[in-house]
Each structure stands twice: as structure tokens, then as C-alpha cells.
Amino acid sequence: MTDAGRARFLKGHGTENDFVVLPDPDGSVWPEGRLSPAMVRRLCGRREGIGGDGVLRIVPSRYVPDAAAVLGADLERCAWFMDHRNADGSTAEMCGNGIRLFLYALVTEGLLDRAACEAGVLVGTRGGPRWVGATPDGEYWVDMGPARAFGEGKAVVSGQVFQGLAVSMGNPHLACLTDVDVDTLDLGGQPEFDPGLFPDGVNVELINTLPAGDADAHIRLRVHERGVGETRSCGTGACAAAYAALAAAGRDTGTVVVDVPGGRLSVRFEQGTTVLTGPAVIVATGVLGQEWPGS
Amino acid sequence: MTDAGRARFLKGHGTENDFVVLPDPDGSVWPEGRLSPAMVRRLCGRREGIGGDGVLRIVPSRYVPDAAAVLGADLERCAWFMDHRNADGSTAEMCGNGIRLFLYALVTEGLLDRAACEAGVLVGTRGGPRWVGATPDGEYWVDMGPARAFGEGKAVVSGQVFQGLAVSMGNPHLACLTDVDVDTLDLGGQPEFDPGLFPDGVNVELINTLPAGDADAHIRLRVHERGVGETRSCGTGACAAAYAALAAAGRDTGTVVVDVPGGRLSVRFEQGTTVLTGPAVIVATGVLGQEWPGS
Numbered sequence: 001m002t003d004a005g006r007a008r009f010l011k012g013h014g015t016e017n018d019f020v021v022l023p024d025p026d027g028s029v030w031p032e033g034r035l036s037p038a039m040v041r042r043l044c045g046r047r048e049g050i051g052g053d054g055v056l057r058i059v060p061s062r063y064v065p066d067a068a069a070v071l072g073a074d075l076e077r078c079a080w081f082m083d084h085r086n087a088d089g090s091t092a093e094m095c096g097n098g099i100r101l102f103l104y105a106l107v108t109e110g111l112l113d114r115a116a117c118e119a120g121v122l123v124g125t126r127g128g129p130r131w132v133g134a135t136p137d138g139e140y141w142v143d144m145g146p147a148r149a150f151g152e153g154k155a156v157v158s159g160q161v162f163q164g165l166a167v168s169m170g171n172p173h174l175a176c177l178t179d180v181d182v183d184t185l186d187l188g189g190q191p192e193f194d195p196g197l198f199p200d201g202v203n204v205e206l207i208n209t210l211p212a213g214d215a216d217a218h219i220r221l222r223v224h225e226r227g228v229g230e231t232r233s234c235g236t237g238a239c240a241a242a243y244a245a246l247a248a249a250g251r252d253t254g255t256v257v258v259d260v261p262g263g264r265l266s267v268r269f270e271q272g273t274t275v276l277t278g279p280a281v282i283v284a285t286g287v288l289g290q291e292w293p294g295s
Numbered sequence: 296m297t298d299a300g301r302a303r304f305l306k307g308h309g310t311e312n313d314f315v316v317l318p319d320p321d322g323s324v325w326p327e328g329r330l331s332p333a334m335v336r337r338l339c340g341r342r343e344g345i346g347g348d349g350v351l352r353i354v355p356s357r358y359v360p361d362a363a364a365v366l367g368a369d370l371e372r373c374a375w376f377m378d379h380r381n382a383d384g385s386t387a388e389m390c391g392n393g394i395r396l397f398l399y400a401l402v403t404e405g406l407l408d409r410a411a412c413e414a415g416v417l418v419g420t421r422g423g424p425r426w427v428g429a430t431p432d433g434e435y436w437v438d439m440g441p442a443r444a445f446g447e448g449k450a451v452v453s454g455q456v457f458q459g460l461a462v463s464m465g466n467p468h469l470a471c472l473t474d475v476d477v478d479t480l481d482l483g484g485q486p487e488f489d490p491g492l493f494p495d496g497v498n499v500e501l502i503n504t505l506p507a508g509d510a511d512a513h514i515r516l517r518v519h520e521r522g523v524g525e526t527r528s529c530g531t532g533a534c535a536a537a538y539a540a541l542a543a544a545g546r547d548t549g550t551v552v553v554d555v556p557g558g559r560l561s562v563r564f565e566q567g568t569t570v571l572t573g574p575a576v577i578v579a580t581g582v583l584g585q586e587w588p589g590s
Contacts, residue, residue, distance in 0.1 A: 009579065016342040047311040047527060047557070050579055051346040232342060262342070284304065284345055286581015 006287035009043075010105050011050055014097030014140075014280050015233035016262025020044060020052040021105045024083075027063030037089025044087035054092060056102050057083035058111065061124040071124050078124035080106060094127030094170075096235020096276045100140035103132050104280035127170065141277040144169060144236065147243040147269065155204045156192035157224070158185045162206060165244040169236035169274070171226070172198050175205045175244035182206045182222045187230040201226040203234060205241040209248075215266070216254030217245040222261065232262030239274045242267035301582035304338075305400050306345055309392030309435075309575050310528035311557030315339060315347040316400045319378075322358030332384025339382035349387060351397050352378035353406065356419040366419050373419035375401060389422030389465075391530020391571045395435035398427050399575035422465065436572040439464060439531065442538040442564070450499045451487035452519070453480045457501060460539040464531035464569070466521070467493050470500045470539035477501045477517045482525040496521040498529060500536040504543075510561070511549030512540040517556065527557030534569045537562035 007029055010021040020043045024030045035057060044052045061067045061081040068075050082102045084092040102123070106112040112121065120133035131143040151166040155174050164176030174193060191204045203226050210218040223237040224230050242256035246269060258265045265278040302324055305316040315338045319325045330352060339347045356362045356376040363370050377397045379387040397418070401407040407416065415428035426438040446461040448469050459471030469488060486499045498521050505513040518532040519525050537551035541564060553560045560573040 009581075010584075011345065012584065013342055018342040046341050046346055047308055047313040047348075048576075048578070050306065051341055053342075281343075281586050282584035283343070283586070284579075284581050284583055286304075286579050288579055289305075289307065289577035291576050291578070 006290070007292070008287055009050060009285070010108070010282050011052065011284045012101045012105070012280065012282040013262070014100045014235075015260055015265060015278055017095070017097035017231065017233045017235075018052050018283075019054050019056045019098050019101055020050045021101065022055060022057045023105070023109050023111070024057050024059045025109075025111060027059050030057055030059075032065075035083075035085070037085075040085045040089040041087065052087065054087055054095070054098065055083075055085040056098055056105070057085075058102065058106060058109070059083050064124070066126070067124055070126055071129055074122060074129040075124070077122050078129050079121075080111070081124035084126065091126060094125045094130065096142055096144055096239070097233055097278070099123065099125065099130060099132055099142050100278060100280040101282070103134065103140050104282060107134070108282060108285075135277060138279075139277050140280050141275050142235075144239050144274040144276050146272045147239055147274050149243070149247065151197055153194050153197045155202075157187065157204065157206065158189070160185075162204075164205070165247060166197055166202075167240040167243050169239050171236055172200060172202045173205060173237060173240035174198070174202050175207060175237075175240045177207045177209060177244060177248055179208075180206075182208050182220060185222065187222060187224050191224055203237050203240070205234075205237050205244075207241045207245065209245060210259070213257070215257045216251065217242070217249065218257040218259075219245045220259040233260040233265070235265075235276055238265045239267050239276055243269065243274070301585070302587070303582055304345060304580070305403070305577050306347065306579045307396045307400070307575065307577040308557070309395045309530075310555055310560060310573055312390070312392035312526065312528045312530075313347050313578075314349050314351045314393050314396055315345045316396065317350060317352045318400070318404050318406070319352050319354045319358075320404075320406060322354050325352055325354070327360075330378075330380070332380075335380045335384040336382065347382065349382055349390070349393065350378075350380040351393055351400070352380075353397065353401060353404070354378050359419070361421070362419055365421055366424055369417060369424040370419070372417050373424050374416070375406070376419035379421065386421060389420045389425065391437055391439055391534070392528055392573070394418065394420065394425060394427055394437050395573060395575040396577070398429065398435050399577060402429070403577060403580075430572060433574075434572050435575050436570050437530075439534050439569040439571050441567045442534055442569050444538070444542065446492055448489050448492045450497075452482065452499065452501065453484070455480075457499075459500070460542060461492055461497075462535040462538050464534050466498065466531055467495060468498045468500060468532060468535035469493070470502060470535045472502045472504060472539060472543055474503075475501075477503050477515060480517065482517060482519050486519055498532050498535070500529075500532050500539075502536045502540065504540060505554070508552070510552045511546065512537070512544065513552040513554075514540045515554045528555040528560070530560075530571055533560045534562050534571055538564065538569070
């Protein structure tokens with residue numbers, strides 16, 4: 001089998017939130033007509049395709065028709081755009097786990113210099129421009145923007161009532177610190193919540209506090225994502241939970257280690273920013289098989 | 296990223312029964328210590344790995360320590376061995392969907408001549424030697440051995456009772472022809488069956504008969520696999536269901552078209568053999584990422 005002309009891909013994950021990454025360095029490999037919703041669904045299909053929670057297309061911002069509207073004056077500063085699609089084929093905005101993998105893929109594909117990556121770069125997303133970078137020890141970070149508390153509420157999960165802090169990370173969260181061992185909970189059902197506080201639904205975090213060690217706090221987390229169910233990791237959920245853990249200690253700055261089912265993240269709060277840091281793993285690189293249309 | 300020294304893989308499926316295929320043409324890429332149960336589980340992990348129902352290692356039979364015991368005098372005739380592992384890391388015997396993909400991968404990897412493949416070759420498996428081959432129109436076939444009826448029984452699925460024919464394809468099946476539209480059934484639970492007839496459990500097929508067209512019969516099938524649950528396709532289940540459809544028409548030879556949720560198969564019965572034919576799809580080819588131990 002010759003690989004000539006076949007579309008290249010990477011498969012990888014950030015704390016087991018996994019993606020099919022499609023390098024498209026001059027915008028010609030995956031034009032809109034080819035990267036159709038049906039194609040995205042097939043790429044993400046776990047048996048008929050490569051499998052993933054979504055697709056991340058690596059493309060220069062100037063080749064993305066809708067980039068100017070979301071990036072505004074930052075269009076020229078964002079050399080690269082994370083064209084993120086959900087597994088159902090719809091377009092997506094930002095993903096704190098996906099963007100780490102996106103950045104790692106930019107470096108491994110030779111599209112971004114490792115030193116420039118450690119210095120920090122601005123990447124375009126449908127959620128706006130985002131500062132991202134690499135750490136010296138091989139992890140990746142993303143500035144998730146400010147966290148904002150907007151009240152207190154409760155959720156019913158697995159027949160038990162949990163009190164939590166309502167936190168917005170752009171999307172709504174109810175971050176519930178609890179003494180109940182979160183590993184014992186059944187997150188298979190839909191949590192009950194107050195629709196007055198969360199008219200658009202809510203992501204629910206159930207959080208145990210662990211000994212802090214060298215960090216300012218250390219938590220273990222399970223998350224029920226709005227419209228999805230329990231997931232292995234949720235970037236905004238990690239930030240919201242970390243914020244609630246600091247707030248419980250009367251603080252609004254500091255670093256929190258966050259253990260999610262899919263791995264370990266850390267969240268640093270400083271002067272109105274929230275920096276999420278964690279691993280990115282490239283599981284495989286290759287080309288699509290000859291049965292793919294156009295490959 | 297350089298690909299030098301990284302282990303090569305293919306991901307593909309037969310009627311959406313999907314596998315990670317590992318070429319190991321001289322037995323040195325995936326020695327036993329490296330292809331450990333833990334490594335197989337990680338390769339098959341759908342978020343942390345490549346994802347698959349199992350692993351198929353392509354290796355010369357002479358490099359497989361336990362091949363002589365299962366192949367006997369046929370060891371020398373089986374140039375290639377399908378070293379099949381389940382997603383849980385255990386060793387597996389035969390798979391009518393996997394072996395088609397195995398054969399396609401042998402050809403695309405340049406390890407087997409296409410013409411030789413169309414003539415038919417003997418491949419080693421832990422279930423014994425198997426005749427397999429390619430059709431002129433790009434599908435693959437495998438001789439699944441004889442079907443044998445051993446009684447009649449019933450199963451309770453989704454609160455309804457279904458009568459069926461007990462058929463052995465090496466493993467036990469209850470093939471139930473029914474007028475109930477199989478697409479309306481809930482196969483989420485464990486079917487009830489007669490443990491006297493099926494002391495080791497049973498695979499249950501629920502079958503609708505369709506207009507035969509050019510074939511001797513045409514059926515649509517859903518299957519509940521023993522120990523697994525509903526699957527997109529089951530090679531032995533397709534054979535057992537096809538056998539039951541022919542038997543209902545008073546025949547024991549002929550060709551049956553079998554639609555499974557994952558695609559279309561055909562089964563030909565002739566002089567004590569059962570030949571299963573269907574597609575094989577290679578979704579992607581590539582190399583493992585640098586995070587894999589030893590890659």
C-alpha cells in the first residue's frame with residue numbers, strides 16, 4: 001500500500017479526552033466539503049472509523065471562513081486555528097484537554113518550533129483566541145480565562161444531596177466538595193439541579209479533598225458533563241472544582257492538583273486568569289486507509 | 296517526528312467488528328514480553344489507545360510457541376499465524392470477521408501476493424488451520440467448518456419468547472427465526488435460555504427473513520454474543536442463522552445473504568463446509584506514538 005496522497009492523521013488524548021487530529025497546513029487537505037458532518041461522524045466512529053470524542057483540524061486561521069468573526073483583531077496574531085468538531089459532526093468552541101493535544105501535534109508535525117511553544121503562543125478557536133504553551137517537562141498549558149462564582153446550589157446524584165458552588169468558566173458548573181468517597185457514586189443518571197440557578201443546564205463536579213502536599217490544594221474529581229454524562233476528564237470542570245476548593249479555604253489564587261479519572265491536571269489561579277496544565281499523548285500517527293473517500 | 300523504529304499498525308474492521316492489526320513479519324517486533332495482556336488492553340482502549348475489539352498480530356507460524364500444538368502436521372503449510380487477542384488481553388481462537396481483515400492486511404502489507412490470496416491460503420489460528428481467500432471483487436472468505444444442529448430451544452428476549460434451532464459452529468448458538476421486526480427489540484439484557492441445552496451459555500440470533508432475490512435466502516440478523524452483549528456482527532452467528540434459514544426451507548446447501556447491523560455478509564453451505572464471505576476495511580495505517588513503551 002502506498003501512502004502517497006492519503007490524508008495524514010494523529011490520534012491522541014488529553015487525560016483520556018481523545019481526538020482525531022487532522023493536519024491541514026495549507027487548508028487544501030480538508031476543505032469544508034470534505035470535512036462534512038458525516039465525515040466527522042465516521043472519523044469519530046469507534047468501530048467504523050478511527051474513534052474519538054471529536055476532531056481537531058490544524059489549519060491556518062486565515063483559511064477558516066468564520067475565524068475573523070471570532071478572533072477579530074487577533075486574527076493576524078493567531079497563526080493556527082483549532083477547527084474543533086464534536087463527534088456528532090457539529091462545530092465546537094474550546095476544549096481545555098483538546099487544545100493541549102492540538103499544541104503537541106503542532107510541534108510533532110513540525111508546524112511550530114518547540115522553543116516558541118515554550119514561550120507561549122496565541123491559538124485561534126471558535127471560543128476566541130487562547131494563550132497556550134508547553135512546560136519544560138513536556139506538559140501543555142492553556143489560559144482558560146477567569147472563573148466566576150455566581151451562587152450556591154445543590155444537586156441530587158445517586159440519591160444523595162450535594163451542596164456546591166455555582167461557578168462559570170464560560171459554561172456553568174456546580175462544584176460540590178463532599179466527604180462522601182466520590183468513587184462510590186453512581187453517575188449513570190442525570191443529576192437533579194435547580195433550573196432557576198442553571199437555566200441552560202449544568203456540569204456537576206463531585207470533589208474529594210486530598211492532602212495538599214506541595215500544592216495549595218489537591219482534589220479528586222468525578223464529573224457529569226451537561227448533555228454527555230460522566231466523562232474521563234473535563235477541562236472547565238477541573239478549573240471550576242479547583243476554584244471551589246480554593247474558595248473553601250478562603251483563597252482565590254494558588255495552584256490546585258486535580259486528579260480526574262483520566263489522569264492528573266493542575267490549575268493555577270492568578271490575577272483573574274485560570275491556567276490549566278496537563279499531559280497530551282499522541283497514541284498513533286498515520287494515514288487514512290484507501291476506503292476513505294478522497295484519500 | 297520520525298517514524299524510525301516505531302511499531303507499525305493497521306486499524307480496520309470486518310462488518311464493524313474492529314481490530315488493531317500488528318504486523319510482525321519476523322517475530323521480533325512484538326515478542327511475548329512486549330505484547331503482554333496489559334499492552335493488549337492499552338492498544339484496545341478506545342480513549343487511551345487505538346481502540347478495537349481485539350488485536351490481530353501477523354506473525355509466521357514458526358515463531359509462535361503454541362502453534363505446533365494447534366496446527367499439528369499443518370504447521371509447515373501455514374506460513375502465517377493469526378495471533379488473536381481479546382480486548383481484555385486474553386488469547387482468542389478464531390474470528391470470522393477478524394480473519395478477513397487479517398488477510399486483507401497481509402496483502403496490503405506486501406506479505407502475501409494478491410493472486411495467491413485469490414487462490415486461497417491456509418492460515419494458522421488458535422482454533423486450528425483455516426482456509427481463507429479473496430474474491431475477485433475485493434471481499435474475503437473463510438471456511439468456518441461444518442454447522443451442526445443439535446436440537447430446538449427457546450430464548451426470552453425483551454420479554455418475548457422466541458423459538459430457535461440449536462446450532463453448533465464450534466461454539467453454541469440459538470438461531471431464532473421470527474416475524475417480530477428484530478429492529479424493535481431491546482437486546483440490552485441477558486436472554487433467558489435452557490441451561491440443559493446450553494450448559495456453557497449460548498449466542499442468540501434473532502432473525503427476520505427477507506425476499507431472497509438471487510440468493511437461496513436473505514435474512515436480517517441481530518445477535519447477542521455470549522459474555523459480551525449485542526454486537527455489530529458475529530461471524531459464527533451469521534453462519535448459524537443462515538443455517539437455520541436454509542433448514543426452515545428444508546435445505547442444507549445453498550447461499551444465504553446475511554444483513555447484520557455492521558454490514559452485509561454471505562454464507563455458502565456446501566458438502567459439510569460453511570464459507571463466510573464479507574468485506575474487510577482498513578481504516579488507517581501508521582505507527583505508534585513515542586509514548587508507547589519500546590516504540
